[in-house]
Amino acid sequence: MALRMEGVARSFRAGGETVRALADVTLAVERGELVALVGPSGSGKSTLLSVAAGFEAPDDGVVTWDGEPVPRAGAGASRWRRDTLGIVAQEPQLVEGMSIHRSVGLRLEAAGVAPSEAQRRGTRLLRELGLGDRLTHRPEQLSTGQRQRAALARALSTDPQLVLADEPTGSLDSQAGRALVELLRRVAHERRRAVLVATHDQRMIALADRALTLEDGVVRPAPRDATRQAG
Numbered sequence: 546m547a548l549r550m551e552g553v554a555r556s557f558r559a560g561g562e563t564v565r566a567l568a569d570v571t572l573a574v575e576r577g578e579l580v581a582l583v584g585p586s587g588s589g590k591s592t593l594l595s596v597a598a599g600f601e602a603p604d605d606g607v608v609t610w611d612g613e614p615v616p617r618a619g620a621g622a623s624r625w626r627r628d629t630l631g632i633v634a635q636e637p638q639l640v641e642g643m644s645i646h647r648s649v650g651l652r653l654e655a656a657g658v659a660p661s662e663a664q665r666r667g668t669r670l671l672r673e674l675g676l677g678d679r680l681t682h683r684p685e686q687l688s689t690g691q692r693q694r695a696a697l698a699r700a701l702s703t704d705p706q707l708v709l710a711d712e713p714t715g716s717l718d719s720q721a722g723r724a725l726v727e728l729l730r731r732v733a734h735e736r737r738r739a740v741l742v743a744t745h746d747q748r749m750i751a752l753a754d755r756a757l758t759l760e761d762g763v764v765r766p767a768p769r770d771a772t773r774q775a776g
């Protein structure tokens with residue numbers, strides 16, 4: 546049981562043209578595995594994650610989690626986003642003007658965690674991501690890479706069943722990038738979570754359990770040697 550996408554299509558109309566981002570995507574991400582999604586810029590990786598999360602409806606095809614359609618609206622969608630999903634978009638979403646520690650804490654409290662426990666967990670996660678000396682800082686006081694890590698801490702704080710991350714190591718130096726890849730591996734392997742990461746990062750691709758390429762709107766298994774050579 547896991548995330549499944551079957552025959553998923555998604556196009557956009559812009560400037561009088563139709564852009565077919567996803568033509569016919571079929572994939573599964575099982576609990577306990579870290580899957581890397583690779584593909585050229587503009588190949589539809591962000592679109593795929595957004596459809597998987599239920600933020601966007603596919604034009605065609607189905608998206609399910611544990612056999613149930615991923616909810617896209619109403620109370621079901623709110624519950625799914627709060628309790629099951631942890632997503633980090635390419636532009637990290639944090640609450641402006643609020644310390645990152647509070648931002649993580651609030652997500653946990655919204656999920657029913659007591660404030661003292663929320664504080665403790667937030668501190669631990671942010672420390673683990675190398676932000677122990679930035680707890681009281683607000684997003685606008687942080688670098689892009691630090692914001693990315695804070696957004697990941699927020700997404701992971703509730704121990705979500707499904708983790709979707711868009712280029713999470715994009716702005717990180719090699720040490721921070723490595724720590725993040727290792728954290729995502731632990732989430733997949735030790736917590737038995739399903740983790741799907743859009744990435745160009747060779748370390749992530751090498752350390753993922755599987756790599757998929759998205760090209761021409763279709764997902765295929767990426768032979769690991771080929772992805773290493775391509776990078």
Ligand SMILES: Nc1ncnc2c1ncn2[C@@H]1O[C@H](COP(=O)(O)OP(=O)(O)OP(=O)(O)O)[C@@H](O)[C@H]1O
Nearest residue numbers: 557558559564566585586587588589590591592593
């Ligand atoms: N809201 C939108 N309206 C029109 N076109 C869009 C929209 N969102 C995405 N697209 C188009 O769909 C295609 C896929 O975009 P997407 O952001 O999913 O690619 P990507 O693989 O994540 O790219 P990158 O690696 O550069 O982030 C692109 O050609 C993009 O221009």
